[in-house]
Amino acid sequence: MSAYSLTHLKLLEAESIHIIREVAAEFSKPVMLYSVGKDSSVMTHLAIKAFYPDKPPFPFLHVDTTWKFAEMIEFRENYARGELGLDLMVHINHEGKALNIDPAENSDKHTEVMKTDALKQALTEHGFDAAFGGARRDEEKSRAKERVFSFRDKFHRWDPKSQRPELWNLYNAKVNAGESIRVFPLSNWTELDVWQYIHLEGIPIVPLYFADYRPVVERNGTLIMKDDDRLELHPGEKLESRQVRFRTLGCYPLTGAVESDATTLPQIIQEMLLAKTSERQGRVIDRDAGGAGMEEKKKQGYF
Amino acid sequence: MSHQSDLIATDIDAYLAQHEQKELLRFITCGSVDDGKSTLIGRLLYDSKMLYEDQLAQLEDESKTHGTTGGGFDPALVTDGLKAEREQGITIDVAYRYFSTAKRKFIIADTPGHEEYTRNMATGASTADLAVILIDARQGVLTQTKRHSFIVSLLGIRHVVVTINKMDLVDFSQARYDEICADYRDFAARLDLPDLHFIPISALNGDNVVDPSPQMDWYRGSTLMNFLETVYIGSDRNFEDFRFPVQYVNRPNLDFRGFCGTIASGIIRQGDEVMVLPSRKTSRVKSIVTFDSEVAEAFTPQSVTLTFEDEIDCSRGDMIVRPGNVPKVSNDFDAMLVWMSPEAMVPGKTYLFKQTTQTAPGQIESLRYRVDVNSLHRSPAPDLQLNEIGRCTITLSQPIFYDAYRRNRSSGAFIVVDRISNVTVAAGMITAREADKSSKLAPWEVDERGTSQTTRDVRVVTDEERESRLGQSPATVLLTGLSGSGKTTIARGVERALFDAGRTAIVLDGEDLRRGLSRDLGFADDDRSENLRRCAQMARLLNENGFICLASLIAPDAGVRAKAQDLLGDDRFLTVYCQASLDECQARDPRGHYAQAVEGKLPSLPGAGGKYDEPEAPDLTLRTDQQSVDECVDLVVALLRDRKLIR
Numbered sequence: 001m002s003a004y005s006l007t008h009l010k011l012l013e014a015e016s017i018h019i020i021r022e023v024a025a026e027f028s029k030p031v032m033l034y035s036v037g038k039d040s041s042v043m044t045h046l047a048i049k050a051f052y053p054d055k056p057p058f059p060f061l062h063v064d065t066t067w068k069f070a071e072m073i074e075f076r077e078n079y080a081r082g083e084l085g086l087d088l089m090v091h092i093n094h095e096g097k098a099l100n101i102d103p104a105e106n107s108d109k110h111t112e113v114m115k116t117d118a119l120k121q122a123l124t125e126h127g128f129d130a131a132f133g134g135a136r137r138d139e140e141k142s143r144a145k146e147r148v149f150s151f152r153d154k155f156h157r158w159d160p161k162s163q164r165p166e167l168w169n170l171y172n173a174k175v176n177a178g179e180s181i182r183v184f185p186l187s188n189w190t191e192l193d194v195w196q197y198i199h200l201e202g203i204p205i206v207p208l209y210f211a212d213y214r215p216v217v218e219r220n221g222t223l224i225m226k227d228d229d230r231l232e233l234h235p236g237e238k239l240e241s242r243q244v245r246f247r248t249l250g251c252y253p254l255t256g257a258v259e260s261d262a263t264t265l266p267q268i269i270q271e272m273l274l275a276k277t278s279e280r281q282g283r284v285i286d287r288d289a290g291g292a293g294m295e296e297k298k299k300q301g302y303f
Numbered sequence: 304m305s306h307q308s309d310l311i312a313t314d315i316d317a318y319l320a321q322h323e324q325k326e327l328l329r330f331i332t333c334g335s336v337d338d339g340k341s342t343l344i345g346r347l348l349y350d351s352k353m354l355y356e357d358q359l360a361q362l363e364d365e366s367k368t369h370g371t372t373g374g375g376f377d378p379a380l381v382t383d384g385l386k387a388e389r390e391q392g393i394t395i396d397v398a399y400r401y402f403s404t405a406k407r408k409f410i411i412a413d414t415p416g417h418e419e420y421t422r423n424m425a426t427g428a429s430t431a432d433l434a435v436i437l438i439d440a441r442q443g444v445l446t447q448t449k450r451h452s453f454i455v456s457l458l459g460i461r462h463v464v465v466t467i468n469k470m471d472l473v474d475f476s477q478a479r480y481d482e483i484c485a486d487y488r489d490f491a492a493r494l495d496l497p498d499l500h501f502i503p504i505s506a507l508n509g510d511n512v513v514d515p516s517p518q519m520d521w522y523r524g525s526t527l528m529n530f531l532e533t534v535y536i537g538s539d540r541n542f543e544d545f546r547f548p549v550q551y552v553n554r555p556n557l558d559f560r561g562f563c564g565t566i567a568s569g570i571i572r573q574g575d576e577v578m579v580l581p582s583r584k585t586s587r588v589k590s591i592v593t594f595d596s597e598v599a600e601a602f603t604p605q606s607v608t609l610t611f612e613d614e615i616d617c618s619r620g621d622m623i624v625r626p627g628n629v630p631k632v633s634n635d636f637d638a639m640l641v642w643m644s645p646e647a648m649v650p651g652k653t654y655l656f657k658q659t660t661q662t663a664p665g666q667i668e669s670l671r672y673r674v675d676v677n678s679l680h681r682s683p684a685p686d687l688q689l690n691e692i693g694r695c696t697i698t699l700s701q702p703i704f705y706d707a708y709r710r711n712r713s714s715g716a717f718i719v720v721d722r723i724s725n726v727t728v729a730a731g732m733i734t735a736r737e738a739d740k741s742s743k744l745a746p747w748e749v750d751e752r753g754t755s756q757t758t759r760d761v762r763v764v765t766d767e768e769r770e771s772r773l774g775q776s777p778a779t780v781l782l783t784g785l786s787g788s789g790k791t792t793i794a795r796g797v798e799r800a801l802f803d804a805g806r807t808a809i810v811l812d813g814e815d816l817r818r819g820l821s822r823d824l825g826f827a828d829d830d831r832s833e834n835l836r837r838c839a840q841m842a843r844l845l846n847e848n849g850f851i852c853l854a855s856l857i858a859p860d861a862g863v864r865a866k867a868q869d870l871l872g873d874d875r876f877l878t879v880y881c882q883a884s885l886d887e888c889q890a891r892d893p894r895g896h897y898a899q900a901v902e903g904k905l906p907s908l909p910g911a912g913g914k915y916d917e918p919e920a921p922d923l924t925l926r927t928d929q930q931s932v933d934e935c936v937d938l939v940v941a942l943l944r945d946r947k948l949i950r
Contacts, residue, residue, distance in 0.1 A: 004570065004602045005537055008327035008408040017606035018550070018565045025551045025619050025660070049594035050563070050606070054555035137399045144398040144413075163396065164727045165422055165643045167429035169565070170657050170718045174725035188410055190401045192322075200323060270315040 009197055016043075016185040017050040018169055019148060023130050023183050024050075024057050026173035030130040030183075031123075034060040034080060034088065036072040037249045038205050039134030042194050043185060044080065045203050047132075059087040061122060061131075065114035066092060067103050067251035069227050075206045089126075093118035104224075104231060104253040111254075120156045123180065130173070130181045138190045148187045154178040195272065199265045209268065211245040211260040222256035247272070325403065328531060331412040331427040331460070333451035334437030339468045343437065343506035344400060344413055347528065350513040351402050397427045406532040421454065421676060421690035422643035425730055428458035429716070432536045435527070436465045440473045440503070444486045450676045452487075456494040457639060457692070457732065459712055462534055464500045466527060471505040475518040489916075492862025493679060493869065495709075498534075502527050540603055544706065545569030545577075546630060546714045547623040548659035553608055561592055561608035562617055567659060567713035569625075570602040571609070578626040579617045580704045585626055586611040603713075620661040622704040622714075630706045630714055635698040637734045639674075639708075640667070642687035644721070644728035650686065654728065658703050658717035665699030667719075680873045687729075694734065708732035769849035775806050775949045777846035779839075779871050780939065783858040783918060784881030785910040786896040787888035789927040789935070790855040793881065796936035797853055804940075806949050809845055811838050813856035814894065826905060828913075832863045839867040846875055851948065859909035861916035877946070879939060880921040883928035885910050922946075 006014065023030050032047060034040050047056040062076060081088045096113040103110035123131060137144050147163050149171045164172055175181060186194070198205060216223045217237050224231070226239055231253055233239065244257035245268070262268045310318035334340040400411040412427030414420065428434065434455040438448055455463060465487055473479045480503045491499060502511055503522050510516030513528040525533070546567040553561040571577075571588060578585045591598045592608040601607045609623065617623070624630065642648055648667060656665050673684035673693040687693050708715030719729035770776055780797075782790040794810045801808040813834060817824065820837055824830040835858050842852040858864050868876045888910065889897045900908040907913035918924075923942050925935045943949045 004540075004542055005326065006605070007323060008325045008403075009323065011327045011604070014565060014604055014606040021551045021563055021606070022660075051551075051553060052592070052594040052608070053559060053561075054553050138401045144400065145396045160396075165426050165718075165730065166727070167426050167718060167730045168712070168716045169430075170716065172657070172718060172720055172725070172727045174655070174720055176725060179725075188399070188401075190403070190408075192403070193408070196319065196322065199319065266315045266319060269319065270311055273311045273318075 009193060009200065012189055012193060013046065013049070013197070015169070015188065016046045019171070019183065019185040020047050020050045020056075020132070022171055022173070023132065023181075026171075027130040027181070029126070029128050030058045030132070031089075031126070031128040032056070032058055032060045032132040033119075033134070034062045034076070034086075035134065035249075036062065036068070036076050036080075036206060037134070038198060038209060039136065039186060039194060041203050041205050042189075042197055043132065043134045044084070044086070045201060046185060048084070055085070055087075059089055061089045061091060061128075063115060063118045063122060064090050064092050065103075065110070065118070065251050066097055067110070067114070067230075067253060069206075069208055069225070069249065069252045069255075071208050072206055072249060075204075079204055089122075091118060091122035093121055102230075102253075103251050107254050110251070114251075123156065128180065129175055130183055132183045132185060134186050135184050136186050136189050136191070136194070137184075146184065146187070148184055149173065150182040150184065151175070152180050152182055156180070158182075191272065192269070195265070195269045199269065206249060208246045208249055210264075211243050211262050213241045214244050214257065215239050216242050216244055216257055223259070224255075225252055225257055227252040321405065322403075325406065325408050326536075327408050327410065328433065328534070328536060329410045329412065329431050330433040330435055330531065331414060331424070331431040331455075332435045332437065333414065333424060333455065334447075334468075338437040338439045338442075339506045340413070340437050343435075343466070343468065343504075343512070344411060346506045346509055346512050347411075348400065348402050350509060351404055351528070397423045404528070404532055409531065421450070421692070422641060422730075424451065424454050425458060425641045425643070428455055428460055429730065431458075431460050432539060433462040433464065433531070433534060434460045436463060438465060438467050438483060438487070440467050440469045440476075440479055440483065443483050444490060446677045448487070449490060449679070452491060452494055452496065453674075453676055453679055454641075454692075456496055457641075459708060459732070461496075461539055462498045462500075462536065463496050464502060464527065464530060466506075467501065467503045468506050470503045470510060470516075470519065471508055475503075475510075475516070477519075477521045480522075489861055492860075493865050500524075500530065502530065541568035541711050541713075542570055542602065543568070544628055544630070544711060544714075545571055545623075545625050546659075546704075546706070546711065547571065547609065548661070548704075548714075549617055549619055549621045549623060550660050552618055559610070560614070561610050562623065563606070563608045564623075564660070565606045566601060566603040568603045568711050570600065572600045573597075576626055577609075577611070577623050578629065579615060580622045580624060580629065580632060581702060582616060582621070584615040586613040586615050588612075622659065624704075630704045630711075632702050632704050634663075634665070634700070634702040635668075635696065636705065637671070637694060637696055638717070638731040639734060640687060640693055640695050640719070641730045642689060642691050642693075642728065643730065644726060645689050646721070646728070647689075648687040648729070653722060655720040655722055656697070656699055656703075656717050656731075657720060658705060659714060661703050662720075663699045663701045663703060664722070665697055668696045668698050670695050678873075679869065681869065682872070682874075695731075697731070705733050707735040709735065766849070773807055773849050775849070775851055776947070777849050777851060778875045778877060778943070778946070778948045779842040779846060779852040779854055780877045780879055780943070781858060781864065781867065782853065782855045782879045782881055783864065783921075784927070785883065785885065785888045785915060786857055786908065787891040787893055788881040788883040789891075789925075789932065790857075790881045792932055793879075793925065793927070793935045793939065794853040794855040796932055797939045800936055800940050801851065801943075801949070804949070806851065807849075808851040808853055811842060811852055811854045811856075813838065813854075813858075826907060828860065828907070831857070832860065832866075835863055835867055836870075839870050843871055846871065851943070857909050857915070859913065859915040861918070864916075864918070877923070877942065878918050878921040879942070880918045880924045881927050881935075882917075882924055883926070887928040 080086050093114055101110045147166045151164055215226045217239050243261055245260045246257055262271045332340050398413045400413055402409050412431055414424045414427040436451055467480050467483050484501045503519055504511040510518055511526045515526055547564050548567055549562045550564040553563050573588055575588045589610045589612045591601050650667050653664050653666055656663055671694040672681040674681055706714045715733045717731045718727050721728050782794055784790050791812050798808050798810050816838055821834045824834050835856055838854055842854055845852050896908055897911055899905040900911045909915035
């Protein structure tokens with residue numbers, strides 16, 4: 001490589017910073033969604049880089065479904081709010097919570113009410129005209145066609161048939177009142193890029209990504225961690241302590257663990273590279289409604 | 304996702320160190336479902352082990368329901384994203400795919416080949432370093448191949464790999480491959496494709512995709528993957544002209560004022576003198592700030608923050624440059640527009656134009672011409688419809704800072720946004736302007752702004768008035784053929800016949816031109832091209848003034864003749880091929896050219912040492928070694944009458 005060329009990670013970083021700054025400059029009320037996962041950690045890190053020495057000029061929002069792993073909440077409070085000093089808001093759909101939907105029993109309904117509806121509520125309530133999300137195009141097939149600036153109508157709906165053309169790095173930020181844009185600064189990153197960047201930059205992540213002995217139960221071929229007393233064992237199920245880690249983080253009853261002895265970042269990356277199943281495989285929601293599960297959820301306003 | 308590297312299992316730290324140094328290559332794939340484009344992408348992902356087992360299992364399931372390979376594994380399904388599209392069996396939008404090898408990370412912009420989706424291709428091409436154009440070996444160069452190549456050239460992609468696919472279906476025939484390559488080169492001579500390569504492949508079976516094909520030992524070049532891993536793109540970026548569009552002003556406290564942005568082109572160092580546009584105030588770079596550290600030097604496309612020695616006004620939309628190298632500052636310019644909205648362009652309507660970090664309202668003043676993406680011909684048109692491309696004059700309510708797109712993709716590109724619907728309706732590429740015409744215009748490129756506008760402004764007699772006075776519609780007849788084939792004799796004969804009929808024709812003879820206008824030119828290929836260009840320019844002026852032109856030149860190169868045709872316009876250009884055997888021409892040798900060729904004074908004389916491309920579809924072929932001069936003259940006059948050019 002010549003003196004004036006950048007590695008792929010540096011190129012991705014420069015592109016993401018460009019996107020984040022563009023949103024801060026063009027929108028009147030942007031917000032960065034913060035899910036506590038590794039992609040959020042990278043996106044937050046990039047936002048901090050983009051505005052250094054100032055702080056990011058927008059708030060962060062965590063949509064808390066109330067079923068997240070306890071360690072995620074701990075990490076959010078200690079690291080994101082505490083150490084980074086982010087302007088962090090937490091939104092819970094309280095009406096939804098009153099319905100007491102058990103994600104273990106009704107994952108679809110739970111996701112719709114506590115995640116999709118909750119997100120829409122928060123966006124509408126605060127009048128955010130742009131919301132950053134950490135989704136990547138390599139995650140899932142319907143995401144491959146998603147724009148970096150993805151237009152949502154008043155009802156937060158995504159219409160895959162009428163997306164705005166997106167050329168060069170010229171992003172169209174024009175919306176009418178009530179409409180909004182979801183912005184995906186990590187669009188061009190792959191799972192490997194994210195891990196490599198975390199490794200290179202020394203970005204802190206939730207310890208759940210590293211292998212440890214955790215109480216799990218095997219249910220429909222998936223290892224579910226008993227994170228608190230709300231998870232009830234079915235007849236015949238038994239709790240065991242196994243060395244496991246998580247490749248993605250979400251609501252604990254819906255997030256499958258993988259058996260692993262990877263306790264360092266290089267070991268995690270090694271395991272990922274040698275793995276034979278994709279990252280989202282641990283997620284129950286992608287498999288709903290046949291192959292097009294995610295696409296349907298996105299049309300309704302899911303991120 | 305098992306990358307093929309033993310290091311992963313044996314020494315993950317070494318593997319990571321190696322992969323941190325990877326470069327990024329973005330490319331676009333152009334072709335239709337029928338060319339096997341999706342199959343090729345599926346093959347690249349599959350062979351580079353970028354598919355997981357669960358994805359593969361899902362695909363195998365889907366191959367049974369939606370596949371086109373009779374239930375077998377269909378690599379094409381890897382890339383078909385959305386449900387509705389899968390059901391229709393087509394891909395309808397731009398999708399991005401990712402894979403990496405030990406050498407590079409790749410981003411594929413996967414765009415459909417269907418006619419109605421020019422806009423998607425332009426979208427995918429806008430960020431690509433390289434284009435892979437697929438041709439079905441059974442079909443050869445099709446209209447859509449030409450369309451794709453034109454868009455690739457228009458969007459300024461420098462590297463093109465033409466993959467001739469489905470070689471298995473033509474028995475891996477080298478002759479067929481060579482024929483397609485030659486056809487493609489012929490047509491591509493009219494485009495700006497500086498780095499062109501060809502690879503014969505079979506995507507379905509994997510021949511020459513990742514591994515060399517045992518079926519085609521006659522092919523000694525790279526496999527597609529090897530080519531993608533090694534093609535040099537380091538010099539593609541513009542490192543000469545420093546352009547820094549200010550994106551955001553960072554002001555955490557009274558002591559710090561930083562200008563954030565992405566370096567659009569060029570290099571900047573601490574201490575450099577800079578100028579801010581539009582104020583033209585100057586200062587020096589005090590520091591180049593990044594989160595990691597202050598740096599002494601930064602270059603495109605890094606995203607950095609600059610601080611100045613002096614407090615000068617600077618805000619979003621301004622551009623920081625060097626005082627000795629400033630872009631054009633103007634509120635009107637010419638651009639090629641790709642129209643992307645179902646609502647047609649309305650000249651004179653106010654749209655928003657976003658270029659770098661500036662957004663300004665403005666109008667499309669006029670459409671100079673529309674380009675037919677299939678034939679590349681230019682024609683006048685009232686507007687642009689969805690997926691149409693044309694050259695426009697644009698006037699904004701405030702000046703912007705720009706360079707020609709050919710020189711600088713970052714500062715020469717813009718999008719057009721509808722003010723009411725907020726939808727992106729067009730993409731534009733600014734064309735070179737008068738100020739830098741000499742350096743930026745290729746010889747055959749036309750600066751319409753300079754020529755037509757001047758003539759149009761001073762034109763007091765209309766075309767209709769001329770046509771009715773002269774009894775003719777202007778046109779240029781190119782008489783092409785070997786030296787000694789009788790071109791000039793026939794041209795003079797036609798001139799006489801038209802004169803006698805009360806019409807006005809002017810003969811432009813290549814040899815005459817060489818005595819005056821082209822006195823500085825020799826006989827090399829470039830000189831012949833330039834001679835024809837001058838002749839065509841002159842014919843154009845004559846045509847614009849109502850006259851018929853009879854141009855008599857050898858004009859041996861098909862590509863150059865096509866350029867002349869482009870310049871003059873399809874409706875005004877006729878090719879007459881004066882065909883005679885080389886023996887006959889040599890025997891005639893009216894100008895002693897062949898004798899000189901024998902003496903070695905004219906080594907590249909077409910037909911005798913140099914090549915002559917016979918016209919493929921001339922408007923008329925004259926067998927001048929069999930037909931008399933009068934017969935030939937009558938045929939040309941009849942042709943003019945047929946085409947309703949003379950009454």
